[in-house]
Amino acid sequence: MSIRRLWIGLTYVVFGLLLIVPLIQIAVGAWSDGAQSFVDALLRPQSLHALMMTGIIVVVVTAINTLFGVMLALYLVRGTWLGGKIKRLLNSIVDLPFAVSPVIGGLMIVLLLGPNTIIGAFFEDIGFKVVYALPGMILATLFVTFPIMVREVMPVLQEIGSQQEEAASMMGAYPWYTFWMVTWPSIRFGVIYGVVLTVARSLGEFGAVLVVSGNIMNKTQTATTLVYQDVENFNVVAANGVALVLAAFSVGLLLLMEWAKKRKEVH
């Protein structure tokens, strides 16, 4: 009995040390020199720019990921025109980003699309810089987050089965109508959960973006790489300030995630 208590207690302690204490530390650190220096740290041009870059990346990546993630999930689960072998291959490729370290993912993009490669040079010629610019950063974040939506939606599609959709088609409904009227209401909370996870992941992405962006202040710096630079420069208060903003978002997302998860289970 008491042994069990001990274990439970220990679990809480580990959790506290790992999650809560750092959060408090960040909050305290951000306010340690008073409110003014916290606000100042956030209002630095590079802070605003970095937060804006993060914002753009999150919005674009989430939009693209949601659209194509749901589509790929539909093809993989329902598609009849894809052969079984191709499906299985695609299915395992989807998980690749989970298996590969983000830094390696970023490196692959640099090696493929960097200014010294054929494709990279081509894009540069038509005035579209990929690596060391926003498109590359979006691409890197896309790579890292791509499996999330597919892996959230596929099990839901498998679970609801295709009979409701077949029933709709027997009543004259074509695929687009069937998707919105029949499939979407069943998968939407799975999609919302996937969106929240994608947002959270792209908000916090560091390795892949660092490699691809070159971390140029006021140009290709995101919130996370700015925190990294501030720490490097011993500007702890500023680092804590930006980190606190990111943490606040994360807590918000966490609450949203809980809600989505509950709804997902109900439906």
Next chain:
Amino acid sequence: MHIEVRGLNKSFGDFHAVKDVSFDIEKGKLIGLLGPSGGGKTSILRMLAGLETPSSGDIVFHGKRVNDLPPQERGIGFVFQNYALFKHMTVYDNVAFGLKVKKQSKEQIRERVMYLVELTGLKGFEHRYPHQLSGGQRQRVAFARALAPEPQLLLLDEPFAAIDAKIRSELRTWLKDLIESVGITSIFVTHDQEEAIEVADEIMIISKGRLEQKGSPWDIYKEPATPFVASFIGESTIVEDLSELKGFEHASSESGTKALIRPEYIELGKPGEIKLVSATMPAVVKHLHFRGSEWMVELEVGSTKLITYRSLEKDVLHPGEQVNVLLHRAYLFNDSRSWILENPLKVDPMPMFI
């Protein structure tokens, strides 16, 4: 709708699930597809519906080949085995779905839905969700939903499988009446021969991908086309050695001939109960089983075991008792043919009294 199917085949990979099936269905008929599990009943239904593409063969509705018509344009109502109701829609919205797809006006939809809700006995449940309904009620919603767009053909895949025995027999009489009153051609799949016999105008027996026989329940019972049908429909015992059965001693002249004997082919009586003594043979009662409304009697004639039934009104038998048995007919078959043989010793006694 008049339906014609010619040389229908379906393969899944290298598995041949439906083999060269052809049949005709007249307008307004209620057809039962009956057969053992895995026989290909669902596959045939799904091909008619357009949910599955035939590997070869033609499906013709009203004289028009529909193989290339998508399910949306076939005008078929389909009731799935587990109903496949839209679970996030109310009963009303489920039934209205097909009408909304057709872009009918709100009033038209309302009128049709309320008519069907009433017809299927779901009044007062319009605003419930499927998970708030009983199995039987869900079943009715599935019917109403399939009937709403006024299909020309109704396909039902084991519509009663998920419902308990008592409500099941209620529901199937209800369904038969409903289909008759709407006058729609219907095909339903079932495992249950009693259900098929009771409800269907015609039965199609499907086994191992083949259509074994199509005909009215009575015809199929009376004249089974294949040994499989004979053994599948009704109860029966197979007798390999005919020499002990009085009147059938010489029937096995063709080698390998076996007999299929139904309980109702056998007349059983205590000594003196059967008039035609010359056609009877002695037998011993082995076991008696009470079957609710009658006795099931296990008999032994020599070394041959037979099964028959006996009314509760007659004298009670006891295990070990000697009785007389008259075998009225037998369904004989061998590898090349099958036929029914009446007992030749059973001369009609009527003329003697005239």
